[in-house]
Amino acid sequence: MSETFTSMNEGRDAALHEPARLSFDLDVDICIVGAGLAGLTVALEAARMGASVAVLEGRHVGWNASGNQLGTVMPGYALPIGELIERVGFEDTCELWALSKEGADYVRANATEQSMPGIGLSEGVLEVSNVDVGDQLIRRLQMLSEDFETEVEGWQVDRVRSELKTDCYFHGVYYPKAFQIDGRKYVQGLASLAKRAGARIFEDTPVVSIDSSGIRKRIVTPSARLRASHIVLAGNIHLGAPLRRLSDTLLPVWRYAGVTAPLGDRLAEVISFNGSVSDTDGIDHFRIVDGTRLMWASPETTWAGRPRRYAGAIASRIRTVFPKLGRVEITDTFGGAIGQTVHGMPQIGQLRKGLWVASGFGRQGLNTSAMAGQLIARSILWGDERWRLFSPFELVWAGGPVGRVAGLAVGLWNRGSSAAAGALARHRERVWPAGPQYLRDGGATDRPQHSLG
Numbered sequence: 001m002s003e004t005f006t007s008m009n010e011g012r013d014a015a016l017h018e019p020a021r022l023s024f025d026l027d028v029d030i031c032i033v034g035a036g037l038a039g040l041t042v043a044l045e046a047a048r049m050g051a052s053v054a055v056l057e058g059r060h061v062g063w064n065a066s067g068n069q070l071g072t073v074m075p076g077y078a079l080p081i082g083e084l085i086e087r088v089g090f091e092d093t094c095e096l097w098a099l100s101k102e103g104a105d106y107v108r109a110n111a112t113e114q115s116m117p118g119i120g121l122s123e124g125v126l127e128v129s130n131v132d133v134g135d136q137l138i139r140r141l142q143m144l145s146e147d148f149e150t151e152v153e154g155w156q157v158d159r160v161r162s163e164l165k166t167d168c169y170f171h172g173v174y175y176p177k178a179f180q181i182d183g184r185k186y187v188q189g190l191a192s193l194a195k196r197a198g199a200r201i202f203e204d205t206p207v208v209s210i211d212s213s214g215i216r217k218r219i220v221t222p223s224a225r226l227r228a229s230h231i232v233l234a235g236n237i238h239l240g241a242p243l244r245r246l247s248d249t250l251l252p253v254w255r256y257a258g259v260t261a262p263l264g265d266r267l268a269e270v271i272s273f274n275g276s277v278s279d280t281d282g283i284d285h286f287r288i289v290d291g292t293r294l295m296w297a298s299p300e301t302t303w304a305g306r307p308r309r310y311a312g313a314i315a316s317r318i319r320t321v322f323p324k325l326g327r328v329e330i331t332d333t334f335g336g337a338i339g340q341t342v343h344g345m346p347q348i349g350q351l352r353k354g355l356w357v358a359s360g361f362g363r364q365g366l367n368t369s370a371m372a373g374q375l376i377a378r379s380i381l382w383g384d385e386r387w388r389l390f391s392p393f394e395l396v397w398a399g400g401p402v403g404r405v406a407g408l409a410v411g412l413w414n415r416g417s418s419a420a421a422g423a424l425a426r427h428r429e430r431v432w433p434a435g436p437q438y439l440r441d442g443g444a445t446d447r448p449q450h451s452l453g
C-alpha cells in the first residue's frame with residue numbers, strides 16, 4: 001500500500017541541496033538544462049558511464065511538475081496504443097512500448113528503500129473507464145497482453161465497484177506490475193544519485209542563451225559561461241530563451257492536486273483498492289496516502305494558477321465521485337505545468353550534432369523521462385541509436401497563445417464530453433441494469449486468457 005506523501009518542504013534533502021549557483025566558468029562533456037526528472041535521469045546515466053556532467057537549473061531541483069507529481073509509474077505513452085500503431089506501424093510500436101516498459105523498470109531499480117529511504121514503493125495500478133465500453137476493454141487487454149507482453153487483468157464493473165464505491169466508473173484494466181512511489185522523494189533521490197555518480201548540479205542558475213554551432217558548444221548563465229560537447233535541453237515548457245522555438249512546440253497545461261485531511265474509517269468504506277487509480281480520459285487520478293488521506297489530481301488550466309485556489313474544485317470532484325465520503329477538507333495542494341505535444345508523444349532526440357532534446361512528457365512523465373534519459377545518455381556515450389524511433393514525432397508548433405486557448409477549449413470539451421458520456425452511461429445503466437447482452441452471456445470471455453475478473 002502506498003503510505004507516503006512528502007509535503008513540499010520535507011521533500012528536499014538539505015545536505016544535498018544547499019543552493020549552489022554556478023559562479024565560475026566550467027568545461028564539461030555534457031551540459032544539461034533543467035533539473036526535473038528528464039534532466040536528472042540523463043545526468044545520472046551519463047555520470048554513471050563516466051562523462052563529466054553539469055546540470056543547470058534556473059530554480060531548484062524538481063521545482064516544476066517533477067517535484068509535484070503523484071508518483072504513479074506505468075508503461076506506455078499519452079498517445080493511445082492503437083493510434084501509435086496507425087502512426088508508425090506495428091513493429092515500431094512494439095519497440096516503443098518495450099522502451100516505455102524499460103523506463104518503468106528503470107524507475108523501479110532506482111526507487112529502493114536503500115537508495116531512497118521512505119520512497120514507499122507499492123504495487124498495482126487500476127485504470128478505470130468513465131463509460132460502459134466492455135468490448136473496447138477486451139480488445140485493449142488482448143493487445144496489451146498478447147502483442148505487447150504486458151501483464152494486465154480486466155475487471156468487470158462489479159469488481160471495480162467492489163473496490164471503489166462509486167457509480168462513476170465502469171470496467172477497469174488492472175496493471176499488477178505498475179506501481180507508485182513518493183514522487184517528490186524520487187526526484188530528490190535522483191538528484192542525490194546523480195551527485196554521488198559525479199554529476200554537478202547548480203541551482204538558481206538559469207541558462208539565458210546557448211550557441212550550439214561549434215564542436216564545443218557555449219552556454220551562458222547570468223554569472224558564468226560553460227563549454228560542452230553536448231547540450232541536453234530538458235527545460236520543459238519553461239526553457240524560454242535558449243531555444244524559444246522548442247518551448248513553442250509544447251502546449252503548457254497546469255495540473256493541480258490536493259491531499260485531504262485524515263478521513264478515518266469512512267475512507268476504507270468507499271475505497272479498498274490500495275494502488276493508484278486513473279481514468280481513461282485523464283480526468284481523475286488518485287490514491288490513498290498515509291493510510292487515511294486521499295491524494296487527488298484533477299483540475300487543469302492553460303495558465304499558471306496558485307494550487308491553493310483549486311482546493312475547492314478538488315474537494316468537490318472527490319465528492320462527486322465518492323458522495324458517501326461527505327465533505328472533505330483539503331490540507332495540502334500542489335501542482336505544476338506539464339508540456340503536451342501536438343502528437344501526444346515525447347520529444348526525444350538530437351536536433352543538430354550535440355544538441356539534444358528531452359521534453360514533452362505530458363501527464364505520464366515518470367517512465368517516459370526515465371526512458372529518454374537512458375536513450376540520450378546511451379546515444380552520446382555508447383552510440384545507441386534507438387532514440388531514432390521517436391523521429392516520426394517531429395517538433396510541431398503548438399500554436400502560441402492562440403494554440404493555448406484552442407488547447408484549453410479542446411481540453412475542456414474532451415473533459416466535458418467524457419463527463420457527459422459518463423453521465424449517459426450511468427443513465428443507461430439505471431434503465432438497463434443487467435448490461436448489454438454480450439457481457440451478460442459471457443461473450444466477452446470467449447478468449448479465456450483475458451477473462452474479466
Ligand SMILES: Cc1cc2nc3c(=O)[nH]c(=O)nc-3n(C[C@H](O)[C@H](O)[C@H](O)COP(=O)(O)OP(=O)(O)OC[C@H]3O[C@@H](n4cnc5c(N)ncnc54)[C@H](O)[C@@H]3O)c2cc1C
Pocket residue numbers: 033034035036037038039056057058059060061062063064065066067068069070071072073074205206207208234235236237238239240241242254255256257297334335336337338358359360361362363364365366367369
Ligand atoms: C499534478 C501532477 C501529477 C502528475 N502525476 C504524474 C504521475 O503520477 N506519474 C507520471 O508519470 N507523471 C505524472 N505527472 C507528469 C510528470 O510530472 C511530468 O511529465 C514530468 O515531471 C516532466 O519532467 P521534465 O523534467 O520534463 O520537466 P520539469 O519537471 O518541468 O523540469 C524542467 C526543469 O527545467 C528548468 N528549466 C527550464 N528552463 C530552464 C533554463 N532556461 N535554465 C535553467 N533551468 C531551466 C525548470 O526550472 C524545471 O525545474 C504529473 C504532473 C503533475 C503536474
